[in-house]
Amino acid sequence: MRNKEIAELFNQIADALEFKNENFFKVLAYRKAARVLEELVDDVAELDRTGKLMELPGIGRAIAEKIAEYLATGRMKKYEEVTKDIPASLLELLNIQNIGPKTLALAYKELSVKTIADMKKAIASGRLKELPMMGEKKAENILKGIELYERSHERLAINIAEEVAARVVAYLKQNALVSNVSAAGSLRRWKETIGDIDILATGKDGKKIIGIFTRYPETREVAAAGDTKGSIVVDEGVQVDLRIVDEKSYGAALQYFTGSKEHNVKLRAIAAAKGLKLNEYGLYRGKKFVAGKTEEEIYRYLGLAWIEPELREDRGEIEAALKNKLPRLVEMKDIRGDLQMHSTYSDSEATIEELAAEAQKLDYEYILLTDHSQSARYAHGMEPARLYRQWREIERLNKKFEGFQILKGIEVDILKDGKIDYPDQILKEFDLVIGSIHQGFTKNVTERVSAAMENPYVDIIGHPTGRLISSREGYVIDLNKVMEKAAATGTWLECNAYPDRLDLNDVNLKKAREMGIKISIGTDAHGVPELRWFKFGLETCRRGWLEAREVVNTYPWEKLRLLRKSAQ
DNA sequence: GCCGTTTTCGGCCCGACTGTTTTCAGTCG
Numbered sequence: 001m002r003n004k005e006i007a008e009l010f011n012q013i014a015d016a017l018e019f020k021n022e023n024f025f026k027v028l029a030y031r032k033a034a035r036v037l038e039e040l041v042d043d044v045a046e047l048d049r050t051g052k053l054m055e056l057p058g059i060g061r062a063i064a065e066k067i068a069e070y071l072a073t074g075r076m077k078k079y080e081e082v083t084k085d086i087p088a089s090l091l092e093l094l095n096i097q098n099i100g101p102k103t104l105a106l107a108y109k110e111l112s113v114k115t116i117a118d119m120k121k122a123i124a125s126g127r128l129k130e131l132p133m134m135g136e137k138k139a140e141n142i143l144k145g146i147e148l149y150e151r152s153h154e155r156l157a158i159n160i161a162e163e164v165a166a167r168v169v170a171y172l173k174q175n176a177l178v179s180n181v182s183a184a185g186s187l188r189r190w191k192e193t194i195g196d197i198d199i200l201a202t203g204k205d206g207k208k209i210i211g212i213f214t215r216y217p218e219t220r221e222v223a224a225a226g227d228t229k230g231s232i233v234v235d236e237g238v239q240v241d242l243r244i245v246d247e248k249s250y251g252a253a254l255q256y257f258t259g260s261k262e263h264n265v266k267l268r269a270i271a272a273a274k275g276l277k278l279n280e281y282g283l284y285r286g287k288k289f290v291a292g293k294t295e296e297e298i299y300r301y302l303g304l305a306w307i308e309p310e311l312r313e314d315r316g317e318i319e320a321a322l323k324n325k326l327p328r329l330v331e332m333k334d335i336r337g338d339l340q341m342h343s344t345y346s347d348s349e350a351t352i353e354e355l356a357a358e359a360q361k362l363d364y365e366y367i368l369l370t371d372h373s374q375s376a377r378y379a380h381g382m383e384p385a386r387l388y389r390q391w392r393e394i395e396r397l398n399k400k401f402e403g404f405q406i407l408k409g410i411e412v413d414i415l416k417d418g419k420i421d422y423p424d425q426i427l428k429e430f431d432l433v434i435g436s437i438h439q440g441f442t443k444n445v446t447e448r449v450s451a452a453m454e455n456p457y458v459d460i461i462g463h464p465t466g467r468l469i470s471s472r473e474g475y476v477i478d479l480n481k482v483m484e485k486a487a488a489t490g491t492w493l494e495c496n497a498y499p500d501r502l503d504l505n506d507v508n509l510k511k512a513r514e515m516g517i518k519i520s521i522g523t524d525a526h527g528v529p530e531l532r533w534f535k536f537g538l539e540t541c542r543r544g545w546l547e548a549r550e551v552v553n554t555y556p557w558e559k560l561r562l563l564r565k566s567a568q
Numbered sequence: 569g570c571c572g573t574t575t576t577c578g579g580c581c582c583g584a585c586t587g588t589t590t591t592c593a594g595t596c597g
Contacts, residue, residue, distance in 0.1 A: 024581095029580095062570085099595090103594075133594075135589095137587055138594095224596095229584060265580080269580085279583075
């Protein structure tokens with residue numbers, strides 16, 4: 001699939017056009033097309049073949065033709081044209097805070113700045129600050145931007161961002177001047193990675209509150225501090241923004257700062273069509289304030305049901321809300337158990353007993369213990385003798401519990417030849433079996449996973465794409481074929497809740513849902529504290545529009561066992 | 569460049585903050 005490759009080209013065209021000070025909306029159009037391709041589950045080449053490219057939102061005639069051109073010839077004239085007089089290293093600088101297209105163009109034209117190193121030199125030599133509209137402070141801020149970029153230009157993992165935000169929110173809540181403190185932005189939407197952390201609060205004395213905020217003990221640097229808005233960089237190297245609004249604007253501001261940008265653009269268009277104006281202070285008819293204290297009243301006034309933050313990505317949620325057809329998203333209270341975890345029997349720190357004790361604290365009815373199978377030597381996979389020992393321990397422990405049980409599971413390797421790591425007579429003894437790829441990431445993965453799904457005892461495919469958010473692309477796999485096979489065989493696909501995996505991801509889950517595939521959530525915990533990461537899987541499922549009945553963890557075990565394909 | 573309950577042209581996001589300037593340009597979200 002070349003979706004990502006083409007998306008990257010469009011992003012670069014957008015950067016180049018921005019640098020050249022082209023029409024801002026044209027830049028946006030390319031960025032939108034890039035985003036649509038990045039999130040596309042289908043193969044862009046297939047859509048091109050069947051003439052369906054222009055059915056995608058944000059893809060019109062001109063962009064469809066460029067995609068077709070690139071697929072046919074491996075080249076895109078537009079891309080070559082707009083980038084030919086720009087050094088390849090230059091556009092990277094646009095990602096640095098306080099460097100925008102104007103500053104960059106000026107530094108390039110006057111001082112031949114082409115790289116980050118050039119920019120540092122231009123600042124050190126004092127030449128940058130001599131340019132028009134530049135100055136001491138401006139140069140200093142660019143230098144800070146470069147430092148931040150070099151330290152951590154990667155997005156923050158959701159679990160880290162959530163922790164940082166929770167600490168800042170708790171700090172602000174201690175202060176009597178502040179009320180209604182809440183995280184907004186991509187964190188409130190539970191996006192899998194977070195750029196910076198947005199926090200919203202209400203209070204009378206904005207300036208004072210911003211002052212308190214900038215004295216947060218973990219502040220490394222204060223990037224801005226005004227009457228209603230402040231920005232700090234905390235020790236993790238992440239930027240935290242705080243906005244202060246009036247009580248009566250709280251809902252409007254929460255809506256506005258939760259985003260996504262694309263969702264908000266569409267919402268404002270709906271407002272405009274009704275002769276209204278929506279901004280972070282409220283919904284207005286002319287100068288008259290008509291709504292804004294809560295999000296609900298804003299959506300209601302626009303003729304929409306309130307939309308869960310996780311859905312606000314402009315992936316059809318506004319259309320669904322207009323028709324009153326929003327999904328009833330699965331919630332934590334629907335969940336009865338965790339369906340993947342490891343113990344000391346393979347490669348984990350936690351004993352079975354410790355995992356069970358923690359699971360009961362979490363009010364689960366069951367957990368599925370899924371240690372590795374024998375060929376996973378790197379993970380101390382279990383040969384049959386150790387497996388039988390584990391079963392006896394599970395049986396012994398289960399006698400002690402009431403209203404809780406440990407299910408006998410396994411994360412079995414799908415081998416390089418597509419075979420499963422245990423024979424069927426062992427497999428059928430498990431309560432549930434997860435089949436996963438842990439070896440041969442580039443070798444016939446689609447065929448091997450498909451073959452595994454033909455096995456009546458393989459109930460779940462674990463982390464189906466194998467991606468690691470921080471470090472690995474994932475297997476070479478045709479997910480469309482895998483989903484078709486999953487739907488045909490009644491195999492469930494996993495949403496692995498491990499924060500670096502979140503696999504399947506939101507857009508793939510939404511696609512799976514549309515195909516009628518059931519989803520299982522597992523933390524893949526390798527230690528007791530990691531059982532608390534379940535929420536990241538749950539939230540990813542919510543971003544994939546999943547309802548409780550579509551997530552198998554919501555069924556009591558008596559019902560769940562009957563959903564297995566071997567019981568059908 | 570896209571899009572259409574304002575429909576084939578004209579609108580599409582605009583307000584806060586900073587730093588440069590001396591009334592506003594650039595950047596960010």
